Amino acid sequence: MPQLRRASIIPRSRSATDQAETALLEQYTGLVRLAYLTLPAAFTRHRRVLLAHSAVQRALPGRRAAVVPAPRVPDGGVDPASDALRVRILRTALSVAHRPAGWPAALPPPRVLLPRLPVVWGLRLFPRSGGAEELALVRALSGASAAARGAFVLRHVDGLDADRAAALLAAAGVPRAEAAVQESVGLDAEAGPAAAALLRSQEFDACSVQTRPTDLPRRARRTRAALAAGAVAVVAAAALLAPDSAPSEEAAGGDVPVRTAFGAGDLTRAEPGAWADTSRVDFTAWPARGDRTGDTVLLDRALAAWAVPSDSVRVTRTSDTAADPPARAPQLLFAGDVDDRAVVLLSDGERLARYTAPDGDDRAGLALARVDDADVTTAAAVVLNRGDGSARYLAAPWITDASTRDLLRPDAPGRPLDVSDDGVTDAVPVAPADGCARRPVLQLRSSPRIVEDHAFLLADLGGLSPVHLTYTPLPGHGTPPPRQPREATGSQALLAWARTACRLQPWRGGAVRAVNAWDFAEQRLPQDAGRAVWSCVRASTWRGPGDVALLLRTPDAATEPAHLVGRARATAACSRFGQHVVADTRWRAPDGRWYLLAAGSRAVTRIEASGAVTGSRTGRTLAVRAPERGAVRVAARLDTGERLPEVAPGRP
Template sequence: MHLRSLRSSARGARPRVLEVESVLVEQYGDLVRLAHLVLPAALGRHRRVVVAHSLVQRALTGARTVPGTTVPPPRTERPAAVPVEQALLVTVVRGALSYDRGPRRRLIPLLPRLPLVVGLSLFPRSGGADELALAQRLSEVTAAGRAAFLLRVLHSLSDDAVREVLAGAGVSRPDDALRAADGLAESAGPSAAGLLTSPEFNACALQASPTDLLRRRRRVRLGLAAGAVCAATGVTLAATLADGPAPSDGTPTSAVRAAYGPADLARTGATVWDNTSRVDFTAWPARGSRVRDEALLGRALAAWLRPARTGIRPALAPGTSAGAPVAAPRLLYAGDVDDTAVVVLYDGERIARYTEPAAGPARLSVARVDEADVTTAAAVALTASRGSERYLLAPWVAEAQTRDLLRPDVLARPLRVGGDGVTAPVPAVPAGGGCASRPVLQLRSSERIAEHHAFLLAGLGDLSPVHLTYTPLPGQGNPPRQPREATGSAALLAWAHQACGLTSLRGAGVRAVNAWDFAEQDLPDGGGQAVWTCARADSWRGPGDVTVGLRTSRDGQAEPVRTAGRARSTAACSRFGQHVVAATGWRSPKGNWFVLAAGSRAVTELRVTGDVSGARDGRTLALPAPGRPHVAVRARLASGQDLAGLDQPG
């Protein structure tokens, strides 16, 4: 009886495989979309596409062994397709979730995993702003939460079916994933289902572009050189084993020397910047009086490639990788600035500045600048001495000026720029607690790439100065305002009150700071008017910190704002966190204390609790308080959602 059961099972295996294959081919596009969206964005666009197709294709085998799906139906019934579909979903989700914990190690790494794409970069077509916003929301939840959301929306599964698929895929807490899916559905809105079927998320309708051709060529050369080095090393090792160990002199090995040198540095032509759609550091030409000084360039390369051998410890900006470049970097500058030899290199994601002072040790500073643009790639700090800094400006900067943020009514002053793009000394933001001045760069791009585009950059001790922007108060009945350059009168006035807070961001790896005036309020006791501002500092590594402040019409022109709330690593006050509410204590000109609260344009009701309790419809609130109050505030939005206020400092 036992042998007959085994033979019967073997005879049924082939129809089972054919059934799984039929369902897989029929639903291939939906399964690839599911895998592509569950996979972490950190894999990169091309690899996510290839891995998604690989997971679905390998599901043909995995779907036959999923627990709970191999029990045969009664002989009198026709086999249903639902267990097969569920088995495929379990297998695909399990494979995609494994990459959230890091890709599984392969036992035979030399065998390629199909599909194999060589020489091409594949990626879905780009969507619009709505698709980008949905992609950002998807990336903010866990992989299991994304899977639960997609199984609901794309595959129309019930919550019980979603739990069963997640449990089969190895998710230990499916209910947590469902709660994350609830939050994602609430933030994404009813349009999410339609957006998920757009080309942005379709990993079967792809665009193709070549990989980095120069890098590919260099890797081939490096591979040939490495092969020759391995052969030479084998001969040398054999001789060494025969004759005894050779003494070490501390010099780099031949393999390292063969990687690349000054002659391999990439150099951009002088006219590329106005003939390309990618206006960033890749468009910078090599400038400076020592771009042909191979000895200097060799020392700069050695400091980045082999810091331990050179004795130079790189100074890394927050969130910056310490690894050596994977290919020869691009040369941006090499020259003498203030008795210091300076070399600036760029590897596609990071800027490295090598300095050799006339008196003192050489130094290397490295900072990430991935996805820089026409403003954030407009300047690099070269040297700092005696309270001033010199900058190397981008080739598209047509006009350079300086201004003091604390004096918004004083016109900007011209800044002299040499033929090699190096500026005259610019006063630096003091590192201490004083706030007598806040100098910034005011630059204007050439009309060949952007007509009348002026912008502000603040040097805060990093290689790349910080881009300052401004979002004005919301208008009546108008759509939400977008950030703009902080060069207008209203922007300069807002930044005059925010300027002293820039000191806290010094050396923090900040990319840009936006000052958003989100509410205005009439104050009691003849206190005039108040404007609430949310200052968001976005870092190069991704997270952003916010500070909400309050300024009144009775304050001096550059008096610092009163801090009402802070939050770290938050989406608040960004395009992905468009609602904010905060509260603070305020003392009127008559000496009376009040609780003030305000929210952004979608707020319809405010509630405060703590030393003072109360509620009021609208976007602003003012309640009498007995002394300096400490309260918590919450708001209700027009959508019915509840919004917590930012924490009060202290």
């Protein structure tokens, strides 16, 4: 990025302050939109609306002027007052998601206390809902970083070029501003040429909002609770002074339910047919099912276990899943007996909570998992119970057909799976914790009322919700650019996953949302040993970052797991933000000689090797004689001239 002169662009004068105030009032809607979209996507829309207005209203300069990039030339068409306001707003919005120095990485960032105004009591504010295009953009933005969302707005709404947007982000404290701008460019494919129009729609306008009352019964309870708080404090103090006093250990799991902020009567329930009449096909469209949805005692115990879990409740959660109680009344998805044990499934819009009642000597259980961006596939099933090498699932109401198949046997047809009227499946075998004798998966089909001819695969990796498996075929094999992952139900996808399935084991229990197997290159092996296929398998987590495994499928082992040639953690490689890849490995030819093999994705034009092996070749593949051991560094050149290092230089 060109070097820009940095200076204080708002003098400490009354005229400059008036100029900034005028700019704020004239551009108020756009500035609020910038703050609203930059704020963490995990916040509720009500909270983001208030924080966005607060960030804009506190953006007027005080005694300390903001230091932001100055225009390249005095008459360069840049409004200094507007730029200074944008920097302050971005800095405030970005700071909300930051952890203070020394804050534990395992804990969510603390809430930043912004000025108290504006304050809204008794109402919830949220922008009006948009159409399908706006919803797709919302999902794309929620998966991007806050800085990238800010850059996206600066480019498409404020009309700034990439250099100017990066300069403003850097002035707001973004450490890698250019990378954030490049990430925002990757969002352009989701919005297309209508990005600016979509961002100006009502879905993203935090100044034109709808209002709804807050939870009226909960407000009444909180008022009564506040009046009783003093008496409770006195009783608690007296209990602490009593020598024989002890807390009850059976409150959340035994026969005495705990009083919490929510009771069974507060639970929300979706209408049975809501899934067919909404553009948001996820857990919010699940109706309450099961034969114990009216059992208030059971539901109160489940809510108590989530709100205040005692020692008698075994709590498990996936990584980066908050364990705090729900902030609003949860939605009831299921309550019933599964294998002679009561199970309650709840959702607060961002997490699933599965409560399992105690059984004999076994304690009650509470399992929590993130599902904050679920869709028609990732919200298609939930594990209700596991045991004896099998599991029962609760299928989404839009699932019309279910079967099981073994990924290791791609030619074997799927076996029909019985599903009860309440959506509970028969017991399904699960993959063993060790070995790779079988890899059973669910094959489900969505109702034509929401999408035609849509079948997909889900694999149980030990989480509360199964993992969506997809496949991206080799370029030039009937795949028009841009390449998009497709469902892994076709013959070509099943053959690829038969060699890939055994490499899923390291991701068990890792809060994985989806796994895509991308065949990015095909290579003719030396000595006419056939053709090999290079694959990048990416496991995307609910949190956002993903891990990749680089695999090589050789023809001499058609039924064996693919060779693992590299791994990388927390990387954008092999995603829509990392569409270029090059990898390498040693390979032993049939006559015993060793070769260095390397291959790159579609945009690679040249591959170079250095170190123990020196060589280069124009094209997307490289095969040169090499010693069995010795450090080798491989890099590629893209059609843009950019140098691309290998994804996993450390080897598996």
